Amino acid sequence: MSKRMESGIKATIKELLTYKSGVLGIAILVFLIGLSIYAMVVLPYDQAIKLWRGSEGIWLNNPRNALPEWWEIFVGKKLPRTIILDSKTATFGVSKAVTPVAGTNIRLVTITYLFEFNYDDFPSEMNVFFYAKYQKDPPLVKITLKKPGGDTIEFPRFALKAPNDTLYYSISNDVLNTLLSHYVSKYGKINISEKLSPLELTFGKDTAEGLEKGTLDVEKGVYRLTIEATCFSEDSDLDARVVVYGKVYGPAGTDHLRRPLEIALLWGTPIALAFGLTASLVTSLLQLIIATIGAWYGGIIDSAIQRITEIYLILPFLPFLILIAAFYKLDIWVILAAVIVLSIFGAGIKSTRALVLSIKEYPYIEAAKTYGASNLRIIFLYIIPKILPPIVPGLISAVPGYVFLEAALSFLGLGDPFLPTWGKILNDARNAGALYRGYYYWVLEPSILLMLTAFAFAFIGFALDRIVNPRLREM
C-alpha cells in the first residue's frame, strides 16, 4: 500500500514538473526548505533565541544598521568592513609591551594597533574598549594615531573612569576638539566644515585647502594607533580592544540593535513554512471531516454545523485574532491553535458539503451501505478519499495566507514574543523608521522571503489545480 502511495506522490511530482509554474514553485520551495534545514543545523533553536534575544552586549563588535555586504554591487564602492583589534586575544597587527619603571610600582603598558583601511567610505563608528586591572588609581591613558601619510595626532592623556571604560571615539567631544586643533596647528587657519565628525577628520585625506564635507576623500593605507598607559601598582594591567565599525555586515546586514538579520531571516523560514503548512493542512482536513460528517448524517447534525459555519463566516477573523493576541501574550503554538479554531468552520465547509451531498448518492456508496460498511468506514474510506484530490490545490494555495497572517500578527507586535520571525523584523524596521531613514534592506529582505513563500505555494497550487481539474488545462 505505502509503496503504491509513494509512486503516486512521485508520479504527481513528475507531472507537476511538466508545468513551468510547477517547476518554479518546487524550485523556490526546495530553496526555502534548504534554508530551513540550514538554519536548524547551523543555528540550533536555543542558540538562535539566545542570540536574537540577547542584549546589545553580545553584538558590541557589530556595526549598527549595517547594509548587507552585497549592497556594494549597487553602490559601486568598496564599503568598509568592521575591523576588530584586541590586545587580549593577540589579533594580527596588535603588539603589547609592558615595561616596569625601575624603583617604583609603576608599569608602562604600550599597545600598538596596526590596521589597513582601504575602503572608499568612512567607518560608521569607532570605539575603544578598555579592560583595566588596578588597585586604587586607575591607569592614565594616552592615545596616539599615526595616519598613512605620516601625520601623527596625539590625544590628551586621561584617566580611566572604570575598569571597563570605553572611549566612544566617534562621538567624543574631546576627540573632536583635539582633531580640529591638530589641523589648525598644521595648516594654520583653514576652512574646516563644522559638520565633520571625528571619524571623517580621522580617516579623511587632509589638504591645505581645507576639509569640506562631501568632497572629503578617505585616506587609504595603514593606520597605527598606539595606547600608552601608565599603571600605578604592581599587578595592574591594561588591555584594550579597538573596533572600527564598518558600513556593511554579513549576508543580510544588521538592525538597530546590531543583531545580524540573517538569524531572524534564517529562522523565520522554518517557522513560516511550519506555521503555514500546519495551519492550512489541519484546517482543511478538519473542515473536510466536519463537513463530511454533517452531510453524511444530515438532520440535526448537519443543520448545527451549517448554522455554526454561518456564524463563523460573519465573525471578522483578523480583528478577533488580534483581540485574542492583544489580551494574552501567546506563543506560536497557541496562535496556531487559535488560527485553526477560528478557521475550521470556514467557507470550505460549505463547498465540501455540496460535494459530499452529491457523492452520498453514488451507487458505490449505496453498495457499501448494503454490504454493511459502518458510517465511519464510509466517511473515511469512501467519501473523504474521493473528495480529497480537488481539495489539495486549495490547501496548498492557502498556505501563504497563513504565513502572511503570522507575519501580520508579528508585525503588529502580537506574535510570539521569543521567536525571531520575518514579521518581527518588519516590526522592528517599522519601529525604527527604516524606510524614512533609508534602510531599505531591512524591509526588503523579509518582504522578499515572504513573497517567495507566497509565490512557491501559489505556483504549485496552480499546477496542481490543472492536474486535479483537467478541464482547466485547455484554458
Place this chain on the structure above:
Amino acid sequence: MSTALSVKNLRLYFTTRKGVVKAVDNISFDLKKGETLAIVGESGCGKSSLAKALIRLLPRNVHTYSGEILIDGNDVMKLSDEMFRRLIRWRKISMVFQGAQNSLNPVLKVGFQVAEPLMIHNNVSREDALAEAKKYLRLVGIHESFADRYPFELSGGMKQRAVIAMALITHPEIIILDEPTSALDVITQANIINLLKKIKNELGLSYIFITHDIAVTSELADRVAVMYAGEIVEISDADEFYYRPKHPYAEKLMASVPTLRTDKKLEFIPGAPPSLINPPQGCRFNPRCPYAFEKCLKESPPPYEVKSGNIVRCWLYHEGKR
C-alpha cells in the same frame, strides 16, 4: 427442494410530494434452494424497489415497509436494522448492483474492495481477507494480479466480475442480481451469464435475477415472475413461460422481444405504464389490456393457481375465459 426465501405480502411505499408511491405492493413469492427466479418488467415497475426491500436498503422517504420475509423459516422483518445488517446482509443475502461501473469505490483497489465485506462482517484480518479476495477473483475469472489495480484500470466486464466476487465472498445463500448485464455488450453479457451459471452450480446458490431483458433471463431462469405496477402478475416455470405466457401483459412483453432475422413484427403495448401513486381501479393493467372486460375495471384479480407454483393474476382465468 426446500425453500430458501419466502416473501409474503411485502409492501414498500414511498412518500413523495405528489403522494404515496406504491413501488412494491403486496408481493408474495417463494424461492427454492438452487433456483433462479427472474423478475422481469418494464422500467419503473418496482423491480429495483423489490430488491431494495428484500435487502432492506431503504431510502429516507419510506412510507410503509411491511410483510414477511422468511429466510430458513425465520421472519427477518422482525430484526432490528443493526441485527439485519449483521446477520442477514451478505451473510444470507448479498447483492450485485445495477451498473458495476459505479458500484466500485474508485479510490479503493479492486482486491481491497472485494475483501471489504469479509473484513466488515467476519472480522477477518486484512491479509487473510485479501488472500480470500484473490481466490474469489480467480473464481470469477480475473487474474489475481488485478487485485492491485484500481477500478478504472478494469474493463466493464471485469468490473462486473469483481462485483460478483464481492457478492460471493461471504458465502451467502441468496444473491440478488440487479440488472447485472445491462451496461455490457452481448459478448460480455454471455460471458457473465455463463459465469453466473457456473458459480451457481458450483456453490449451490439461489438467484433473484432482476432484469428488463427477457432474452437474458431465458438463459438463466428456472422460474420467471412478471412485475407490473408494483405487483407480480404472473409467476411461471421458465419452460412454460417462454412458450405460453399466461398474463396478457406477459404475452405482450414476450411479443415485443426482438428475434434475429425473422419476419416477426415487433409489438408494443399501447399507453404508458400506470402511475404508482394512483394505480387504475381494478386490475392495474386494464387500461392497456386488449381483453379487458367489466370485472377488470372494478376488482383487482386475486392470484389464480394455474398449476402447482404457477400463479397468474388475471380475471380471464378466474372466469374461465382461458
